[in-house]
Amino acid sequence: MAKMKRIFVKADAGAYAVVCGRGVLARLSSEIARLGRFSSVHVVSSPRVWEAVGKLLLRGLTGPGFKRGVDVHKFDDAETKKSLGNVELIARSLVRAGADRQALVIAVGGGVVGDVAGFAAATYLRGVALVQVPTTVVAQTDSAIGGKTGVNLPEGKNLVGAFYPPKLVMVDSDALKTLTPREFRGGLAEVIKYGVIADGKLFAFLEEHFEKLMARDAGALEHVVSRSVETKAQVVSKDERESGLREILNFGHTFGHALESATGYKKYQHGEAVAWGMMAAALYGHEIGITPAVEASRIISLVRRMGKLPEWPPVPVERLIALMGSDKKARSGKLRFVLTPKIGKAATYDLVRPEKLKLILRVVSRIAETREPVRNG
DSSP, rough: OOOEEEEEEEETTTOEEEEESTTGGGGGHHHHHTTTSSSSSEEEOOOHHHHHHHHHHHHHOOOOOOOOEEEEEOOOGGGGGSHHHEEEEEEEHHHTOOOOOOOOOEEEEEEHHHHHHHHHHGGGGGGEEEEEEOOOOOOIIITEEEEEEEEEETTTTEEEEEEEOOOOEEEEEGGGGSHHHHHHHHHHHHHHHHHHHHHHHHHHHHHHHHHHHHHTTTTHHHHHHHHHHHHHHHHHHHOOTTGGGGGGGGGOOOOOOOOOOOTOOOSOOOHHHHHHHHHHHHHHHHTTTTSOOHHHHHHHHHHTTTOOOOOOOOHHHHHHHHHHHSSSOBBBBBBBEEEEEETTTEEEOOOHHHHHHHHHHHHHHHHHHHHHHHHHO
């Protein structure tokens, strides 16, 4: 096994570890043993994820604590299935398997699995122990860390949920080998985000080594994943419930969530929508005088190196703005955006000059495709 990192996240319910490194899933049973004894162990995953990593995970679940065996509960992890219906499906499956209050739920999969299984764990018998085993770039660097769980409504993304921190997160970069090229590329948007909002050195590393990362070079991948985890851990440890600082983690997400909602969660993977959202945020920040032209140009240039994204949808600007109004950062109906005055720094700003926002929403797809730098004026 490669070098392992143990990164701690502070939470009101107690600190928990994020164990990072290639091959760390082989240590899963010993890491769970540190948490105590459980009456039963229940893995929640999807059929496609389980087919890809199930054998690897079960090899890590051996020893005295697993003599009873492991119950596996599966559901469709499409973004359109991130719903209250699947929370009920999982809860009923747990009942039929005999899960009591001393049971352990292990969420194995991407962001949808982690969010839905996490919300199920938070609400089943008013809360049972949860371990997150993320298997995508988005989940390993972002969604599995910080305790946010929840599901979508037709009116918007992640509108029903709970803050419910896991007892443990196992981040094994070997699991990323199972991803399709599209899944892997899209997930890199969240890594770029961390460079923009908090880590200029990470952003510069991405600019220099992006092709190695796209080729899934083990060293480059392990570096950016662990650095992203460290950044997320630092932010959520200071602001667990998104009352201030944690909002910066939503750079690009106000735009991205609106795109996902407007297209019925069928057109984009989450990272792809965030990629569009980061370019839109860079352009809007530039237009209202917060983001310098050179910084906006660097952000757009790096995002474009992810490869071609699904096209910007033919949705009226007014519809996108209305969907942004349901964003969790909105206050008293007023839109707010995470913007960057300098790569490595970010803050939340109230909507100003709405005509500039409308302009960006009309032209972002064309501007993002050009290789010309953003210019003042």
